[in-house]
């Protein structure tokens with residue numbers, strides 16, 4: 001089966017040119033070291049971490065309020081329960097709260113852009129946030145990233161670890177984005193959330209659905225030797 | 226229908242840095258050691274926007290031991306350096322002691338995966354089938370050398386002495 005993952009060397013995305021390894025990777029046999037993985041549980045998640053719009057001090061982020069939800073499952077379609085989901089994103093103006101972000105757009109004093117949640121028994125997660133703005137980057141002249149939210153997932157095994165980006169439907173910037181285009185064409189739409197009227201809350205927030213499927217095998221603790 | 230990977234981008238520290246991330250064990254844990262290194266690109270330049278994650282067995286070679294998280298995470302600093310405080314793992318499944326490592330960075334569209342072995346475990350390393358599968362001239366890139374209060378493991382993403390990376 002063809003891999004849905006982008007090749008590490010994707011020269012349209014210039015930073016890959018000096019960072020992609022040149023040697024072919026060596027096949028690792030299945031081993032407990034990689035077929036197990038951290039069980040992080042609630043430790044890293046504090047109350048309120050799934051709502052990025054509230055700063056916990058009475059302030060509220062600017063922008064279009066949205067709900068982003070979905071199901072995390074494994075390659076066999078089984079829900080991945082009690083798993084940490086980490087997200088980070090630019091604010092509504094397309095600016096990150098980061099010392100290296102020099103985009104001439106306002107910071108939002110009430111928005112850090114970081115969220116954490118645990119999946120429930122059905123593998124579901126749900127964040128409340130604001131729609132991130134597109135932002136410029138230095139890859140090529142007039143380069144803009146399509147609006148996106150960064151996602152990080154662990155799964156049940158080291159082999160399943162995934163960091164990706166969720167995009168929004170019908171973004172006109174897709175056509176010009178080498179990071180989106182690094183993904184083989186057949187798999188690109190898996191990174192695009194669907195507008196979800198059912199998750200939309202009347203007079204309050206638009207809903208989007210982004211389901212995530214992790215690859216790889218895992219040895220659940222009771223299967224280990 | 227696996228979801229494709231994408232780069233962590235340059236602002237990964239917003240979402241992926243934890244205060245406790247580098248501390249797999251407390252400072253006063255018996256046998257606590259620092260695993261430190263730097264990351265360089267194909268030009269030999271330091272990579273200040275990367276993240277290293279580690280996953281390992283406890284000193285008895287067991288996973289998921291109560292009280293031992295086994296997982297470490299540290300972003301590189303402005304000098305491309307990272308450090309994780311942990312305990313040396315025991316042998317697992319007849320393999321030499323090792324730590325599984327993921328490296329994420331701006332410019333890496335997917336993580337790269339490697340293993341830390343320990344240079345002071347020569348007899349166990351000599352019998353390790355994974356090390357044996359690596360061309361001899363490249364094996365040294367997987368060996369952490371004893372250094373001060375722990376071990377040193379530098380990562381070279383590309384070029385001369387490129388670190389050995391694995392796939393599943």
Ligand SMILES: [Fe+2]
Pocket residue numbers: 090145148150234
């Ligand atoms: Fe981004």
